[in-house]
Amino acid sequence: MKGSGMRRRMVVAIGGNSLIKDRQHQDVRSQYIAAHETTEHVAALVEDGWDVVIGHGNGPQVGFILRRSDLAAHELHRVPLDVCGADTQGAIGYALAQNLQNRLRRDGVRTSVVAVVTQVEVDRDDPAFGRPSKPVGSFLDEDAARRHREEDGWDVARDADRGWRRVVASPEPRRIVELDAIRTLVESGAVVVAAGGGGIPVAADAAGDLLGVEAVIDKDLACSLLARELGAELFLITTSVERVALDFGTPRARWVDHLTLEQARAYLAEGTHFAEGSMAPKIRAVCEFLEGGGERAVITDPEHVEAALRGEAGTSVTAGSSRTRDPREFADTT
Ligand SMILES: Nc1ncnc2c1ncn2[C@@H]1O[C@H](COP(=O)(O)OP(=O)(O)O)[C@@H](O)[C@H]1O
Numbered sequence: 236m237k238g239s240g241m242r243r244r245m246v247v248a249i250g251g252n253s254l255i256k257d258r259q260h261q262d263v264r265s266q267y268i269a270a271h272e273t274t275e276h277v278a279a280l281v282e283d284g285w286d287v288v289i290g291h292g293n294g295p296q297v298g299f300i301l302r303r304s305d306l307a308a309h310e311l312h313r314v315p316l317d318v319c320g321a322d323t324q325g326a327i328g329y330a331l332a333q334n335l336q337n338r339l340r341r342d343g344v345r346t347s348v349v350a351v352v353t354q355v356e357v358d359r360d361d362p363a364f365g366r367p368s369k370p371v372g373s374f375l376d377e378d379a380a381r382r383h384r385e386e387d388g389w390d391v392a393r394d395a396d397r398g399w400r401r402v403v404a405s406p407e408p409r410r411i412v413e414l415d416a417i418r419t420l421v422e423s424g425a426v427v428v429a430a431g432g433g434g435i436p437v438a439a440d441a442a443g444d445l446l447g448v449e450a451v452i453d454k455d456l457a458c459s460l461l462a463r464e465l466g467a468e469l470f471l472i473t474t475s476v477e478r479v480a481l482d483f484g485t486p487r488a489r490w491v492d493h494l495t496l497e498q499a500r501a502y503l504a505e506g507t508h509f510a511e512g513s514m515a516p517k518i519r520a521v522c523e524f525l526e527g528g529g530e531r532a533v534i535t536d537p538e539h540v541e542a543a544l545r546g547e548a549g550t551s552v553t554a555g556s557s558r559t560r561d562p563r564e565f566a567d568t569t
């Protein structure tokens with residue numbers, strides 16, 4: 236182990252889209268390779284002395300399961316969304332844990348990697364159930380999106396600058412059911428994969444029993460809650476862009492190295508900088524983390540994780556001062 240002394244704790248939220256490298260070949264092998272590449276960077280953090288808790292997205296993968304279930308509807312049962320979430324926790328947790336464990340073993344680091352099937356409680360009356368907003372599955376062109384809406388009853392929405400996607404309800408995460416077990420595992424020295432896909436959405440019935448509900452929780456919001464509950468000092472979000480932009484998707488777009496919490500809140504309130512369903516929930520999650528006592532949040536792509544932690548890449552959000560760069564300058568230097 237390179238680091239010494241007191242261990243620092245971070246929660247890493249790995250984007251579901253960033254786990255799909257090749258949009259043309261979204262097969263198990265390419266997703267496994269993406270998990271492999273991402274865990275190479277996570278291993279460096281573990282070896283650098285961090286206690287690491289890994290959360291991951293599942294938007295694309297939930298959509299694939301739903302689509303398979305739709306296409307086989309004439310002969311097989313439909314899979315409800317909470318079970319889709321549980322399936323993705325198993326499959327993605329398996330790929331992340333196996334790759335990370337292999338890497339750590341090769342490096343002579345004797346650390347267990349454990350994926351925890353995690354339920355996250357939501358409010359049954361959350362208004363989000365009435366307005367689907369969470370993109371899942373593949374990107375579609377406008378005609379295909381319209382066709383699915385008319386013929387299959389899908390809710391669809393534009394996803395940032397990347398096309399159209401099916402959308403499902405995404406209530407606020409309120410409570411991580413397996414939190415105590417996750418904390419115990421972290422304190423035992425294990426790397427824990429938890430709250431995958433934002434957690435399996437569950438709600439309590441009148442008797443207090445938990446039951447699955449039809450939703451996909453935003454994994455950035457769930458990971459932010461997990462980071463606060465575990466007292467993490469750092470919240471790292473890996474996604475498919477190296478940095479966050481202001482005025483994203485417009486000619487005025489500029490990449491940001493650093494934002495203060497106050498600025499992040501102000502830009503969020505302006506409503507024009509961060510697209511809903513993609514970057515806006517990440518910024519919201521980061522703000523909630525810092526308001527809950529976290530020290531620093533970083534958003535970057537997997538390749539730039541180590542540089543971003545050194546302050547040489549990515550976008551950091553803290554209580555410090557800020558700096559922005561013109562996108563052309565960014566393009567020249569990467
Ligand atoms: N202000 C912004 N800055 C950078 N990217 C943005 C911004 N607003 C929207 N995006 C989009 O957000 C995407 C990352 O979110 P997304 O792919 O939904 O997350 P995840 O990696 O968690 O699946 C980027 O690829 C980009 O298209």
Ligand SMILES: NC(=O)OP(=O)(O)O
Binds near residue numbers: 291295451
């Ligand atoms: N559940 C979730 O937020 O997944 P993505 O990160 O893939 O959108």
